[in-house]
Amino acid sequence: MRGGSKRELGEALSLVERGGEPAARLLARLHAMTGGAHVIGITGPPGSGKSTLVNVLALHLAEAGRRVGVIAVDPSSPFTGGALLGDRVRMSRASGHPSIFIRSAATRCSLGGLARTTHQFVRVFDAAGYDPIIVETVGVGQSEVDIWKLAHTPIVVEAPALGDDIQAMKAGVLEIAAILCLNKADLDGVDAKLRQLRELAGFAREHGGGWKLPVVSVVAQSGQGVDKLVDAVAAHLQWLDREQRRQAMERERAAAELRSVLEAELVDAPLATARADGRLTPLIDAIVERRLSPTAAASEFMRVAVLGTAQAEGRW
Amino acid sequence: MRGGSKRELGEALSLVERGGEPAARLLARLHAMTGGAHVIGITGPPGSGKSTLVNVLALHLAEAGRRVGVIAVDPSSPFTGGALLGDRVRMSRASGHPSIFIRSAATRCSLGGLARTTHQFVRVFDAAGYDPIIVETVGVGQSEVDIWKLAHTPIVVEAPALGDDIQAMKAGVLEIAAILCLNKADLDGVDAKLRQLRELAGFAREHGGGWKLPVVSVVAQSGQGVDKLVDAVAAHLQWLDREQRRQAMERERAAAELRSVLEAELVDAPLATARADGRLTPLIDAIVERRLSPTAAASEFMRVAVLGTAQAEGRW
Numbered sequence: 001m002r003g004g005s006k007r008e009l010g011e012a013l014s015l016v017e018r019g020g021e022p023a024a025r026l027l028a029r030l031h032a033m034t035g036g037a038h039v040i041g042i043t044g045p046p047g048s049g050k051s052t053l054v055n056v057l058a059l060h061l062a063e064a065g066r067r068v069g070v071i072a073v074d075p076s077s078p079f080t081g082g083a084l085l086g087d088r089v090r091m092s093r094a095s096g097h098p099s100i101f102i103r104s105a106a107t108r109c110s111l112g113g114l115a116r117t118t119h120q121f122v123r124v125f126d127a128a129g130y131d132p133i134i135v136e137t138v139g140v141g142q143s144e145v146d147i148w149k150l151a152h153t154p155i156v157v158e159a160p161a162l163g164d165d166i167q168a169m170k171a172g173v174l175e176i177a178a179i180l181c182l183n184k185a186d187l188d189g190v191d192a193k194l195r196q197l198r199e200l201a202g203f204a205r206e207h208g209g210g211w212k213l214p215v216v217s218v219v220a221q222s223g224q225g226v227d228k229l230v231d232a233v234a235a236h237l238q239w240l241d242r243e244q245r246r247q248a249m250e251r252e253r254a255a256a257e258l259r260s261v262l263e264a265e266l267v268d269a270p271l272a273t274a275r276a277d278g279r280l281t282p283l284i285d286a287i288v289e290r291r292l293s294p295t296a297a298a299s300e301f302m303r304v305a306v307l308g309t310a311q312a313e314g315r316w
Numbered sequence: 317m318r319g320g321s322k323r324e325l326g327e328a329l330s331l332v333e334r335g336g337e338p339a340a341r342l343l344a345r346l347h348a349m350t351g352g353a354h355v356i357g358i359t360g361p362p363g364s365g366k367s368t369l370v371n372v373l374a375l376h377l378a379e380a381g382r383r384v385g386v387i388a389v390d391p392s393s394p395f396t397g398g399a400l401l402g403d404r405v406r407m408s409r410a411s412g413h414p415s416i417f418i419r420s421a422a423t424r425c426s427l428g429g430l431a432r433t434t435h436q437f438v439r440v441f442d443a444a445g446y447d448p449i450i451v452e453t454v455g456v457g458q459s460e461v462d463i464w465k466l467a468h469t470p471i472v473v474e475a476p477a478l479g480d481d482i483q484a485m486k487a488g489v490l491e492i493a494a495i496l497c498l499n500k501a502d503l504d505g506v507d508a509k510l511r512q513l514r515e516l517a518g519f520a521r522e523h524g525g526g527w528k529l530p531v532v533s534v535v536a537q538s539g540q541g542v543d544k545l546v547d548a549v550a551a552h553l554q555w556l557d558r559e560q561r562r563q564a565m566e567r568e569r570a571a572a573e574l575r576s577v578l579e580a581e582l583v584d585a586p587l588a589t590a591r592a593d594g595r596l597t598p599l600i601d602a603i604v605e606r607r608l609s610p611t612a613a614a615s616e617f618m619r620v621a622v623l624g625t626a627q628a629e630g631r632w
Binding site: 024027029031032034035045046247255257258259260263265267270271280283288290293294295296297298301302 | 340341343344347348350351361362478563566567570571573574575576577579581582583586587596599600603604606609610611612613614617618
């Protein structure tokens with residue numbers, strides 16, 4: 001996989017996706033090879049053309065000699081096959097490039113699971129020498145901030161034709177954004193939207209930590225302006241390193257990874273065991289029938305399942 | 317609070333929001349009084365006018381003699397004060413009604429925390445005798461499904477003027493939707509959008525469990541069609557009870573609540589303690605410097621912090 005084999009990278013991602021012991025062992029082994037990749041986040045409302053932008057950005061970077069990983073988290077992205085009306089043909093250029101590897105992290109599990117999968121995928125791509133790694137999320141709400149925190153350079157994509165969507169560009173998103181990108185800059189209404197975005201960028205700059213949030217206009221469909229976007233991404237990376245922000249982010253990420261492993265081991269695994277051996281059902285009955293509160297049921301569960309399991313496994 | 321005091325309900329919600337032991341104790345005590353309320357979810361992309369719809373729906377139900385709770389999860393909702401351009405004045409009617417209580421659950425914490433808060437707020441409203449409880453989320457992506465699972469009757473709101481947003485109405489959302497609502501039905505383009513929604517509803521019906529997903533047109537601003545929406549909500553509730561679906565959902569919810577308490581007690585509390593007493597820092601250092609993988613660090617943490625704490629607290 002380190003040698004650049006796409007087949008082996010694909011297998012590693014699938015192994016990680018399946019979870020369990022083998023995934024945990026692989027991730028633990030890969031850990032020492034990670035930490036080098038620049039993670040770029042791309043988010044924006046449906047209709048902003050962010051998938052087309054990801055496509056053209058990946059191609060641009062690959063043609064400059066980089067090995068580019070793409071993780072599509074947006075379940076409506078054409079990359080993930082979730083779009084009802086999406087033309088996947090448009091996306092085929094990047095997916096066929098020898099230096100680009102695209103993988104969907106869209107699953108039917110909870111967001112917690114999705115964030116974890118995305119997180120782990122970034123690690124695998126990183127260990128395989130992919131740099132940058134582009135993570136595409138729908139991210140209209142505060143809700144995807146957990147996933148978005150993975151990105152060193154989060155880009156928010158907008159488009160002129162989108163209706164009331166300025167509401168989606170709320171403070172939470174702006175605080176995280178490194179670059180605002182106005183896509184479809186050849187459409188009507190581009191001036192008005194550009195004015196709005198610049199106003200928002202001005203507002204964000206006052207609250208940012210010294211980074212001057214730029215607004216970049218592009219036409220992803222034709223590639224126009226993408227070189228400027230690439231420049232802005234490079235400038236942001238330089239700023240991050242000058243300010244030692246990547247290191248601070250790496251610490252946050254380490255804490256998140258630690259938490260994620262703890263959650264899997266201390267909560268998910270004992271619950272799965274109790275579900276499998278039938279000990280969970282009577283506890284759920286007791287909650288539903290209002291005989292036990294969830295808190296009381298949890299105490300009971302911890303006493304029997306978690307500590308019991310730990311004891312049975314000889315952990316103390 | 318059971319007597320209908322808004323002040324006491326507000327205090328209970330704040331107590332729950334602050335978390336910790338007092339919140340857990342209150343929720344455990346309230347548990348026996350819950351399970352009665354019908355939870356209505358309202359979701360839709362920015363610009364669909366869902367906040368206006370929530371407002372008018374709440375008023376309609378309150379005027380029919382119901383005590384209506386509203387939980388606004390969408391951080392861009394005018395209810396939560398997060399809208400940059402939102403006219404909050406429009407929302408003031410419902411918030412002034414004696415039988416309506418509106419509360420924002422939009423926080424800056426992770427989605428896990430947000431889902432938990434929303435969940436707990438529903439329980440408090442329920443215990444206080446509010447029925448129905450309307451939960452408003454932005455929910456364009458798969459991402460908010462965790463919160464949306466709280467709703468017995470999830471309503472997806474659309475509007476004619478919205479661009480490419482049909483992509484947002486992907487399979488995952490449709491599978492959960494109980495009602496599709498076309499708002500702003502007095503605007504141009506209503507026929508085309510209505511056709512799209514009916515097509516989607518037809519598709520969803522084939523995959524649904526017997527419920528015939530209806531498409532309801534409304535003009536929330538004027539109240540037109542809201543009576544039909546209320547009828548559709550009532551019909552869905554009858555169907556749920558006839559099919560014993562509410563009971564099945566109650567079991568799922570009990571499992572989710574149990575998991576949430578376990579997460580707080582087994583993961584969040586020990587991490588907070590270790591962070592406070594300085595034992596977390598060396599572990600994070602070891603991960604960042606690639607001396608320990610997150611998995612190895614987690615094992616170390618569990619050995620020292622979790623089991624150590626449990627032992628110190630005399631749990632075994």
